[in-house]
Amino acid sequence: METTKFLLHESDMPRQWYNIMADFPRPPLPPLGPDGNPITPDMLAPVFPMNLIEQEVCTDRWVDIPEEVLNIYKMWRPVPLVRARGLEKVLGTPARIYYKNESVSPAGSHKPNTAVPQAYYNKIFGIKRITTETGAGQWGCALAFACTLMGLECKVYMVRISFDQKPFRRLMMETWGAQCLPSPSTETQAGRNMLQEFPDTPGSLGLAISEAIEDAVTDPTGKTRYSLGSVLNHVLMHQTIIGLEAKKQLVLAGEKKVDTVIGCVGGGSNFAGIAFPFVLDKMNGADIDIIPVEPTSCPTMTRAPFSYDHGDLAEMTPLLPMHSLGHKFMPPPIHAGGLRYHGVAPLISHCINLGLVSPRAYDQVDVYDAATTFARSEGIIPAPESGHAIAAAIDEARKAKEEGKERVILFNLSGHGLMDLRGYDLYFRGELVNYPLPEAEIAKSLHNMDKYPKAQA
Amino acid sequence: METTKFLLHESDMPRQWYNIMADFPRPPLPPLGPDGNPITPDMLAPVFPMNLIEQEVCTDRWVDIPEEVLNIYKMWRPVPLVRARGLEKVLGTPARIYYKNESVSPAGSHKPNTAVPQAYYNKIFGIKRITTETGAGQWGCALAFACTLMGLECKVYMVRISFDQKPFRRLMMETWGAQCLPSPSTETQAGRNMLQEFPDTPGSLGLAISEAIEDAVTDPTGKTRYSLGSVLNHVLMHQTIIGLEAKKQLVLAGEKKVDTVIGCVGGGSNFAGIAFPFVLDKMNGADIDIIPVEPTSCPTMTRAPFSYDHGDLAEMTPLLPMHSLGHKFMPPPIHAGGLRYHGVAPLISHCINLGLVSPRAYDQVDVYDAATTFARSEGIIPAPESGHAIAAAIDEARKAKEEGKERVILFNLSGHGLMDLRGYDLYFRGELVNYPLPEAEIAKSLHNMDKYPKAQA
Numbered sequence: 074m075e076t077t078k079f080l081l082h083e084s085d086m087p088r089q090w091y092n093i094m095a096d097f098p099r100p101p102l103p104p105l106g107p108d109g110n111p112i113t114p115d116m117l118a119p120v121f122p123m124n125l126i127e128q129e130v131c132t133d134r135w136v137d138i139p140e141e142v143l144n145i146y147k148m149w150r151p152v153p154l155v156r157a158r159g160l161e162k163v164l165g166t167p168a169r170i171y172y173k174n175e176s177v178s179p180a181g182s183h184k185p186n187t188a189v190p191q192a193y194y195n196k197i198f199g200i201k202r203i204t205t206e207t208g209a210g211q212w213g214c215a216l217a218f219a220c221t222l223m224g225l226e227c228k229v230y231m232v233r234i235s236f237d238q239k240p241f242r243r244l245m246m247e248t249w250g251a252q253c254l255p256s257p258s259t260e261t262q263a264g265r266n267m268l269q270e271f272p273d274t275p276g277s278l279g280l281a282i283s284e285a286i287e288d289a290v291t292d293p294t295g296k297t298r299y300s301l302g303s304v305l306n307h308v309l310m311h312q313t314i315i316g317l318e319a320k321k322q323l324v325l326a327g328e329k330k331v332d333t334v335i336g337c338v339g340g341g342s343n344f345a346g347i348a349f350p351f352v353l354d355k356m357n358g359a360d361i362d363i364i365p366v367e368p369t370s371c372p373t374m375t376r377a378p379f380s381y382d383h384g385d386l387a388e389m390t391p392l393l394p395m396h397s398l399g400h401k402f403m404p405p406p407i408h409a410g411g412l413r414y415h416g417v418a419p420l421i422s423h424c425i426n427l428g429l430v431s432p433r434a435y436d437q438v439d440v441y442d443a444a445t446t447f448a449r450s451e452g453i454i455p456a457p458e459s460g461h462a463i464a465a466a467i468d469e470a471r472k473a474k475e476e477g478k479e480r481v482i483l484f485n486l487s488g489h490g491l492m493d494l495r496g497y498d499l500y501f502r503g504e505l506v507n508y509p510l511p512e513a514e515i516a517k518s519l520h521n522m523d524k525y526p527k528a529q530a
Numbered sequence: 531m532e533t534t535k536f537l538l539h540e541s542d543m544p545r546q547w548y549n550i551m552a553d554f555p556r557p558p559l560p561p562l563g564p565d566g567n568p569i570t571p572d573m574l575a576p577v578f579p580m581n582l583i584e585q586e587v588c589t590d591r592w593v594d595i596p597e598e599v600l601n602i603y604k605m606w607r608p609v610p611l612v613r614a615r616g617l618e619k620v621l622g623t624p625a626r627i628y629y630k631n632e633s634v635s636p637a638g639s640h641k642p643n644t645a646v647p648q649a650y651y652n653k654i655f656g657i658k659r660i661t662t663e664t665g666a667g668q669w670g671c672a673l674a675f676a677c678t679l680m681g682l683e684c685k686v687y688m689v690r691i692s693f694d695q696k697p698f699r700r701l702m703m704e705t706w707g708a709q710c711l712p713s714p715s716t717e718t719q720a721g722r723n724m725l726q727e728f729p730d731t732p733g734s735l736g737l738a739i740s741e742a743i744e745d746a747v748t749d750p751t752g753k754t755r756y757s758l759g760s761v762l763n764h765v766l767m768h769q770t771i772i773g774l775e776a777k778k779q780l781v782l783a784g785e786k787k788v789d790t791v792i793g794c795v796g797g798g799s800n801f802a803g804i805a806f807p808f809v810l811d812k813m814n815g816a817d818i819d820i821i822p823v824e825p826t827s828c829p830t831m832t833r834a835p836f837s838y839d840h841g842d843l844a845e846m847t848p849l850l851p852m853h854s855l856g857h858k859f860m861p862p863p864i865h866a867g868g869l870r871y872h873g874v875a876p877l878i879s880h881c882i883n884l885g886l887v888s889p890r891a892y893d894q895v896d897v898y899d900a901a902t903t904f905a906r907s908e909g910i911i912p913a914p915e916s917g918h919a920i921a922a923a924i925d926e927a928r929k930a931k932e933e934g935k936e937r938v939i940l941f942n943l944s945g946h947g948l949m950d951l952r953g954y955d956l957y958f959r960g961e962l963v964n965y966p967l968p969e970a971e972i973a974k975s976l977h978n979m980d981k982y983p984k985a986q987a
Contacts, residue, residue, distance in 0.1 A: 078604055080540065147535055148612075148909060155605075159679065177634055179910045181948070221906045222616065244951040247958055248905045448705045449678045452605060453636045491638070491948055494701040501704055 077158050079171075079322040081151035087317040088138055090310045093349045093420060095134035096356055101423040102394035102528055105381060109526055112391045119290040120299050122198035125191065128307040136310065142190045145222055149178045149185075150314070154322035159450035161470070168473035168480045170466055171326065173319050173347060175487050176453060180245075182488030183343045184215030184302055187311035191300050192219035201296040202226040204288045206256065206281030208235055209410025210242025211456075211488065212302035217251035227251035230258065230284045233276035235410070241492055256281035263287050263387065278414070279386020279400065286389055303340025304384060304393070304418045312346025319483060320350055328481050331361060333469050335484035337461035338365040338374060338432075339411045341418035347485040349420075352429050363430040364469075365421060366461040368440070370508035371404040373397060373417045374425060374432035376515060381525040382416060394528045395422040399518040405508035407437050408496030409457040415518075426530040435464045436507040441500040443467050444490070456488040457496050534615050536628075536779040538608035544774040545595055547767045550806045550877060552591035553813055558880040559851035559985055562838060566983055569848045576747040577756050579655035582648065585764040593767065599647045602679055606635045606642075607771070611779035616907035618927070625930035625937040627923055628783065630776050630804060632944050633910060637702075639945030640800045641672030641759055644768035648757050649676035658753040659683040661745045663713065663738030665692055666867025667699025668913075668945065669759035674708035684708035687715065687741045690733035692867070698949055713738040720744050720844065735871070736843020736857065743846055760797025761841060761850070761875045769803025776940060777807055785938050788818060790926050792941035794918035795822040795831060795889075796868045798875035804942040806877075809886050820887040821926075822878060823918040825897070827965035828861040830854060830874045831882060831889035833972060838982040839873055851985045852879040856975040862965035864894050865953030866914040872975075883987040892921045893964040898957040900924050901947070913945035914953050 094100070103111035114126045121129075128136065138146070157170040175183035195203055203225055207213030213229035220227035229246055236243060236255035246253040256276045257264035263283040267274060274280075282301075289299040301308060316334075323331055334351045336344030344365045355361050367374050373396050382397040384390035397416040398404075404413040417425075424430045435443075444460030446467065447453070455463060466484040473480040490497070499505040551557070560568035571583045578586070585593065595603070614627040632640035652660055660682055664670030670686035677684035686703055693700060693712035703710040713733045714721035720740040724731060746756040758765060773791075780788055791808045793801030801822045812818050824831050830853050839854040841847035854873035861870035874882075881887045892900075901917030903924065904910070912920060923941040930937040947954070956962040 077601070078540070080537070083535070083537065144534070145909075179946075218909055222909050240955070241948070241951045244955050245911060245948070248902060248911050248947075248951070248954050249909070250906045445705060449707045452602075452675055452679050452706075454702060454705050489636075490705075491698070491702070494698045494705070497705050498697070498701050 077156045079154040079325045081318055081321055083147055083151065085321060086143070086146065086151045087314050088143065089135040090138060091313040091317060091350050091353065092131060092134055092136055092310050093352060094132045094306065096353055097423065098356070098427065101419055104391040104393050105526060106391055120286060122195050122200055122298050124194045124198050125307055128310070129305055139190070139193060142193050145189045146314070151318045152177050154319055154326065156326065157451055159452070160447060163446060163450045164467065164470050164474065166470040166474045167478065168470040168482050170470055170482045171323065172484050172486045173315050174453070175315060175343065175485060176489035180215040180218045181492065182211050182215065182456065183312060183315060183346060184212050185218055186314055186346065187302065187308045187342065188215040188219035190311050192216070192223040192225055195298055196223045196225055199296065200225070200298050202228065202292070203298060203300050204228045204230070204285040205300045205302070206230045206278060206285045208232050208278045208413065210235060210239050210492070211411055213253060214242060214245045215302065216300055217246040217249040220251060221249045228288065229253045230256040230281040232256055232278055232281050233274070256284050258284060261287040277386055282385040283387035283389050303342040304416070306420055308342050309345035309349070309418055309420055312342045313349050315343070315346035315485060316348060316350035319347060323483070330481065331483050332480040333362045333364065333482045335364045335366060335462045335465045335469070335482065337412060337458050337487060338367050338417060338421065339414045339458065341365070341421040343485050343487040345418065345421060347483070348430065352424060355429055364465050365430050365432050366465045367432065367434050368407050368409060368412050368461065369434040369436050370407050370510055371398070371413055372434050372510065373415065375434045378519065379422060379426060379528055379530045380522055381528045382522065384416060392525055393419050395419050396425060398515060399522055401521070402518040407508065408493060409440070409461065411458040412461065433465055435461055438500070438505055438507055440464050441496060441505055445497070445500070453486065454490045455486060456490045457493055459487045462487070534613045536611040536782045538775055538778055540604055540608065542778060543600070543603065543608045544771050545600065546592040547595060548770040548774060548807050548810065549588060549591055549593055549767050550809060551589045551763065553810055554880065555813070555884065558876055561848040561850050562983060563848055577743060579652050579657055579755050581651045581655055582764055585767070586762060596647070596650060599650050602646045603771070608775045609634050611776055611783065613783065614908055616909070617904060620903060620907045621924065621927050621931065623927040623931040624935065625927040625939050627927055627939045628780065629941050629943045630772055631910070632772060632800065632942060633946035637672040637675045638949065639668050639672065639913065640769060640772060640803060641669050642675055643771055643803065644759065644765045644799065645672040645676035646679070647768050649673070649680040649682055652755055653680045653682055656753065657682070657755045659685065659749070660755060660757050661685045661687070661742040662757045662759070663687045663735060663742045665689050665735045665870065667692060667696050667949070668868055670710060671699060671702045672759065673757055674703040674706040677708060678706045685745065686710045687713040687738040689713055689735055689738050690731070713741050715741060718744040734843055739842040740844035740846050760799040761873070763877055765799050766802035766806070766875055766877055769799045770806050772800070772803035772942060773805060773807035776804060780940070787938065788940050789937040790819045790821065790939045792821045792823060792919045792922045792939065794869060794915050794944060795824050795874060795878065796871045796915065798822070798878040800942050800944040802875065802878060804940070805887065809881060812886055821922050822887050822889050823922045824889065824891050825864050825866060825869050825918065826891040826893050827864050827967055828855070828870055829891050829967065830872065832891045835976065836879060836883060836985055836987045837979055838985045839979065841873060849982055850876050852876050853882060855972060856979055858978070859975040864965065865950060866897070866918065868915040869918065890922055892918055895957070895962055895964055897921050898953060898962055902954070902957065910943065911947045912943060913947045914950055916944045919944070
């Protein structure tokens with residue numbers, strides 16, 4: 074009998090996260106404050122609990138996962154590593170394709186891997202309430218899920234257009250006891266200002282971030298903090314359990330080495346999760362292609378410069394050293410909402426600059442081609458975000474076929490697509506389109522970036 | 531560290547289904563044909579492949595699960611047995627509550643447990659195409675999933691009102707390559723007749739069954755068969771892998787005995803799946819409460835007589851010996867669409883008649899109370915159908931608390947609720963209602979049943 078699923082026993086689940094900060098040949102640039110100087114931990118204290126701020130700047134290679142977090146991880150972890158035999162057969166490839174199935178979490182994606190520890194660290198720091206923003210809704214759902222299990226209140230500012238178009242995501246959050254409201258809201262100054270000026274605005278992720286941060290820092294009890302689902306160092310570190318599990322499971326599968334590691338990139342957390350443990354091997358001399366994949370319509374890694382930029386539209390965050398299309402960039406309305414972010418995590422930007430990873434971009438229609446092929450051969454309907462990783466995996470498997478080479482390809486299935494089926498509908502009807510991005514539009518978006526400090530790659 | 535999830539190794543997954551037909555102290559009554567005589571296998575041959583018909587009448591206690599089916603089961607099975615510590619804590623109960631998490635299948639419910647073997651047996655019998663009906667959409671999705679993996683065509687007649695109201699279910703089926711069309715359709719005589727008489731009809735499950743059967747039996751190539759997702763003996767048998775796994779996992783959890791086993795009942799397949807292996811123990815003298823749970827608005831087990839009745843509105847099926855509200859009964863529009871069936875499987879009806887199981891009914895609002903309590907304490911959003919089992923489990927756990935007794939309660943979480951969140955929305959807004967069912971309405975529905983042969987319980 075052919076085994077297709079490689080399970081790790083709970084007792085073999087990793088008990089530490091991997092912190093790539095310990096291993097870079099040279100450290101990444103620091104985030105800068107409004108004065109152009111590196112920010113200090115106390116400047117972040119009104120926004121995040123100090124234990125998470127310490128994790129953000131930590132340089133230990135291994136960080137213990139708290140017991141209470143491990144206990145909740147065990148609700149759905151370790152997640153299966155799956156040999157994609159159905160997909161291999163359809164492609165007729167000599168490559169062996171494996172994927173980590175992060176869609177099995179109760180929230181349907183990898184996001185709970187960081188939502189749970191973030192809720193935990195807030196709780197033990199004495200915080201009672203967490204605010205956040207959400208665009209498509211994956212992150213808001215994951216944080217709502219984590220907060221109900223930790224006994225924390227959760228308030229999610231959801232970009233209004235998504236709030237209106239995706240009532241089911243809001244309902245998931247409410248079922249888990251969170252409050253979810255459309256942004257702009259009347260509950261913050263930032264929201265009220267926007268509503269006064271543009272009463273009909275569809276909202277934006279940047280504004281929702283501003284509202285969530287304002288809500289947290291203005292709570293007079295001091296018991297509210299803000300939480301972010303990607304981009305930051307500690308968030309990416311929490312996700313490394315994906316790659317650490319995968320490494321152990323590849324051994325169970327009898328694989329001595331992996332040739333290619335693939336993940337999709339919005340802010341970068343799921344890619345970092347599967348890839349960083351393999352980037353470590355690469356830094357130690359292993360021959361591995363590591364491919365972060367983005368949409369051609371939001372090409373932060375493949376077409377944007379490396380520079381200092383804000384993480385949000387409203388310029389409330391520190392300046393981060395990253396590949397960025399400019400914080401005013403408005404990505405086209407692709408269905409992979411989780412990949413519509415103007416920048417990419419500083420740690421991944423640093424990997425790009427060091428030549429450790431090789432970014433690639435795909436058009437939307439090609440992504441749905443790949444996602445549908447996967448659904449019909451492997452039986453799991455992928456999130457459109459994950460479809461980007463699948464597209465690259467399929468291309469790599471085809472290349473292996475052309476070259477007649479056995480290759481071992483690993484990708485991350487970051488989530489299922491059950492809450493995001495509209496894109497499939499358009500695709501089946503032949504109405505799904507691509508959004509080519511002219512160079513002039515990128516230049517326009519980068520137009521005002523000159524005022525920020527220069528960042529050397 | 532407290533363990534909450536009990537996993538079975540793939541190699542310990544049951545390799546046989548349990549067939550309760552082997553163990554009844556007296557056999558159930560046979561299905562009858564239009565002439566009032568027991569039907570013979572060849573009468574079913576145009577509808578089902580002969581290998582499944584043989585399984586339908588089989589009396590062997592254990593039936594081997596084919597290797598190819600086991601391989602696909604392994605995509606998501608064995609599924610976890612979970613100790614519901616979060617729920618126990620909220621209830622403050624001394625009971626130990628366990629649930630089988632069938633929501634982890636790619637289709638989101640227990641239905642693939644029978645969809646996969648049904649597709650398999652059709653395939654090896656030389657069938658190329660399967661037709662079926664679906665109401666809420668769970669079954670249609672499961673069969674679409676199974677057919678794409680087996681390389682079969684799949685055509686699903688979906689009740690028109692659901693087709694219009696639940697586009698996401700249709701999209702899941704299409705993503706898996708199935709054809710899904712609204713019933714009544716213009717593709718069958720039954721559909722055309724209905725459209726001519728009632729062009730605006732919302733459709734019904736009974737009519738959709740008629741269309742799917744007509745489509746199968748009129749295919750001139752003879753390579754099409756029909757598939758049913760519940761009620762029949764072989765379907766219930768395929769689901770027994772749930773209870774067989776649970777038994778092994780309860781041993782891993784250190785439990786020497788289980789006191790209460792609970793599942794929700796529409797046609798009865800998920801209940802039979804978790805319960806029949808324990809009904810066997812009960813027939814052998816074990817002291818176990820086995821509770822099938824239904825909605826008060828569709829009280830087949832708690833208020834309907836045992837009689838011979840058709841399985842469908844259009845009277846195309848044989849007469850089945852079952853507790854039934856009459857095949858013309860139109861259940862109120864509760865959100866647990868999978869429990870809106872006028873009858874209950876003959877094997878479960880027989881268990882009721884033998885006193886082996888103790889049916890119970892819950893109001894819709896109480897079900898959502900229970901489902902929400904579960905979502906917030908265990909982190910999984912249940913399907914409204916599964917909410918019925920949760921309601922009973924919570925009541926049993928509260929009773930254990932009142933009596934100060936340690937009891938071991940096992941229930942089946944038949945599926946997740948991510949595709950059915952509208953009911954939660956109404957519940958949170960206080961707009962969800964119950965549908966009390968007056969005795970007169972039941973009497974009216976049973977009015978014309980006198981013409982059928984009598985069935986003695």
